[in-house]
Amino acid sequence: MTSNQSILDRRAKAIPRGIATASPLAVARAENGEIWDVEGRRFVDFASGIAVTNTGHRHPKVMAAAQAQAEKFGHVAFQVMAYEPYVELAERLNALAPIADAKSIFFTTGAEATENAVKIARAHTGRPGVITFTGAFHGRTQLTLAMTGKAASYRTKGAPPSIGVFHVPFPIPHHGVTEEDSLRALAHVFKADVTPQEVAAIVIEPVQGEGGFYQVPTNFMRKLREICDTYGICLVTDEVQSGFARTGRMFATEHYDIEPDLMPIAKALGGGFPISGVIGKAEIMDAADPGGLGGTYGGNPISCAAALAVLDVIEEEGLCRRADEVGAKMLSRLHDFRRSNTLRPIGDVRGLGAMVAFELVKERGGHEPDPDATKAVTSAALDAGLILLSCGYYANTIRLLAPLTIDMGHLDEGLDMLEDALTQTS
Ligand SMILES: Cc1ncc(COP(=O)(O)O)c(C=O)c1O
Numbered sequence: 001m002t003s004n005q006s007i008l009d010r011r012a013k014a015i016p017r018g019i020a021t022a023s024p025l026a027v028a029r030a031e032n033g034e035i036w037d038v039e040g041r042r043f044v045d046f047a048s049g050i051a052v053t054n055t056g057h058r059h060p061k062v063m064a065a066a067q068a069q070a071e072k073f074g075h076v077a078f079q080v081m082a083y084e085p086y087v088e089l090a091e092r093l094n095a096l097a098p099i100a101d102a103k104s105i106f107f108t109t110g111a112e113a114t115e116n117a118v119k120i121a122r123a124h125t126g127r128p129g130v131i132t133f134t135g136a137f138h139g140r141t142q143l144t145l146a147m148t149g150k151a152a153s154y155r156t157k158g159a160p161p162s163i164g165v166f167h168v169p170f171p172i173p174h175h176g177v178t179e180e181d182s183l184r185a186l187a188h189v190f191k192a193d194v195t196p197q198e199v200a201a202i203v204i205e206p207v208q209g210e211g212g213f214y215q216v217p218t219n220f221m222r223k224l225r226e227i228c229d230t231y232g233i234c235l236v237t238d239e240v241q242s243g244f245a246r247t248g249r250m251f252a253t254e255h256y257d258i259e260p261d262l263m264p265i266a267k268a269l270g271g272g273f274p275i276s277g278v279i280g281k282a283e284i285m286d287a288a289d290p291g292g293l294g295g296t297y298g299g300n301p302i303s304c305a306a307a308l309a310v311l312d313v314i315e316e317e318g319l320c321r322r323a324d325e326v327g328a329k330m331l332s333r334l335h336d337f338r339r340s341n342t343l344r345p346i347g348d349v350r351g352l353g354a355m356v357a358f359e360l361v362k363e364r365g366g367h368e369p370d371p372d373a374t375k376a377v378t379s380a381a382l383d384a385g386l387i388l389l390s391c392g393y394y395a396n397t398i399r400l401l402a403p404l405t406i407d408m409g410h411l412d413e414g415l416d417m418l419e420d421a422l423t424q425t426s
Pocket of ligand 1: 110111112138239241242
């Protein structure tokens, strides 16, 4: 039998260490909320391939749609010939997005989506500046690296300085940054670094993903909308991680009752097949000249077909409602864990729909981050059979990203394993 170790040994020789793998495992197969490694061990999946399999691994409808498309044609390039699945996907998303008159374009990765949103905003405004937030994660290409609001280990070893990109502290009151502090910092950026008339876009994740699942406060988002309206800046809500029913709405932006100018999307859209995109106000989306946008693989037909099936599944299986149910169950257990005196100390517990996270702290009742405990808990959870991901500006957050279709018994089982891990590491 192939062992995990034999694959990891080959990986170490063949693949650079720059792509880190969170677990010492190699996957053999996966089904909805479960994964089996090459040694036949089963795991409950609370990672969903980093927020991709909201509809579960290998959802039968998504697989059937991809297979049916593969029987017709695979790649032709949308830039060579148009095809209906791309057009239909754009039509469906334009109708779903919280934007009155929308157009959509497709790419492959989340970084491409955020990068193109900025490109479109720059073409529309004719301005260079971009404002993002501390703790933000927008990707690993050179521009999106600059936009990402955490230097280590993303922006090290020769990454260029963030020319034209300015970071504002993201409001997290229990870590000492209030909404007022953030707005004051933004005013300072406008004074000291770049005038608002030179800013093309303010880019913000409605709920930070890699940054730690911190939600943008309602008033703060509305204030950003006002500021963008005042100065003609595009408000870009990065929905790459928070989109597609994860937060209990199709898009997390819908929690705010604002209309964004542009929304990068990716991850869960394809249900495991690579596709990303930008949805935006039609007049802004049309700013780039023909030929200025695109990419050979953008909007791959098999991925478009899978994405159309994902949208059907979200609707037919009521996954927005299910996200709230899954999230409520997670939050209730996490609050119990926090109250317990026998488990590892937990600080803030938070969640919007099924985008749920908690912080590990040095002392019960405090907020001082404990990154070592965070590593210990994810590792103990893996030993128990649960795949978990950490994240966070302070590296002390564990995020629970179960598929929204997870069997409720498997959800309980995963939460029991988490409790065991918190007990063992206390
Ligand atoms: C909010 C957000 N934007 C952009 C990205 C980049 O996506 P990708 O890794 O597909 O390039 C991510 C990835 O985690 C993300 O969470």
